Amino acid sequence: MSTAEHPHHVRLVYQPALPLSNGKLFMWLFLSTEIMFFAALIGAYIVIRFGAPTWPTPHDVHLVEVIGFFNTLVLVMSSVTVVYCLEAAKTNKTGVAKAFMGATLLLGSIFLGIKVYEYSSKFSHGIYPQPKHSRIYEKADLYYASAVRARLQEISGALTVKPVWTEEDVQALAALDAKSDRTDEENTQRTELQTKRDTAITEDEQKRLAFVKDLELKTNTTDPVEINKLAMEIAPLASAMHGTEHAEAAHGGLNDEMPWLKLPIVIPGGNMWASTYFLLTGFHAIHVLVGLIFFAIMMGWNLNAASAIAIENIGLYWHFVDLVWIFLFPLLYLF
């Protein structure tokens, strides 16, 4: 039979250009932009690091390699749990899928918690991304010595203005307390004495003041060897004490023994290190947090086969976050 005798209408059927869903295509396009984003950050770090005159060793900046290694294992495990979640969802095992998604959420939270601990360790040593919080100086030179002197004078200034509680004040207050019919002037005097007692310099603070004044004398020098000795006394560098090849962590130092001192420290290359470290790990942590938010939202879903596409897409994002850390860990902790 010819088409002229039995015409039939041609029914056009939509053929998708790519064999994947719109959501998955979008996620892969987004990941392509993320590849560029982290390539820029990591590439900048590599170029800055290997073009720098000097760079601190991991122990100079209080990085603990074991913590980074543990974080790597945590993220790898979370990648495994998310693919197990997907496999369970595809076969409509919603309970199992939810358990694995919960495990992923927990492992991601552990990673962020460890990151917060690492950041607090840096901050407690005066390592911040930028001034004015950052107390890092590149060289033990005159500028460093004057910064140390300025901080010591700040401490001694705050302590010097405190009143001294003498034996005479004790007796005067006791006499006023014992008196039952005090005049207004005596009441005012009593209140002033009580305020003086509450704000007076303590014995511990007096010892601190004496120590600070003694230390201040050491800053009155122009000899670079003496200034460097002072810097090592304040915050000893592992690479200076033990050599530059994976030196053991340097412990002690005035800043560690007396956290209230918060004196400037010398870490050659430390400012650039801090800037790149906090930038790289900060952006990575933000990406981890975004992933955890999505996981938390999906915990309220019914994780069945219909949700498998969404789970796969968020899983792709999570695997990419894991990928970035796979490169960040050796670059930041082991190089």
Next chain:
Amino acid sequence: MTAHDHPHDPHATHAEHAHSHTGQYFAVFLALCVLSAMSFLTYTDFWRERFPVEAGRTFMMAVSCTKAMLVILFFMHVKYEANWKYVLTIPPAIMAVFLMLALVPDIGFRNRKYSPERKARMAAEASTDSVAAEHGAEAEHSAAEPAAH
């Protein structure tokens, strides 16, 4: 092709691989753990006493690339995807390499030439003897290229 042909199912890839991959995922997880331990091996005294720093770094990056490929191919299912994966991954990878190379002349080589004033404020390797460090820095300045770190 006629109208009776069925449209290509976007989820055909999933249907083709409906069997479980859990055993494969666990094997990849074990491989990732072993590779992570291997990269940590470069941190130990055993490695440091036998191999130069550059060999350690090359080894670490090779291990990282292997781990990345395992995650990409198996966890992200790229091994089973169609040719679109090349369109979406190869151009960004090329651009990423170019991006890094573009930074080398201005940023990577920024310390190749410097004035005495800049040198005076530049960081130097930490030393308990500052005088020795100063002499070492002067030797570096007079050399053809600064030492790699």
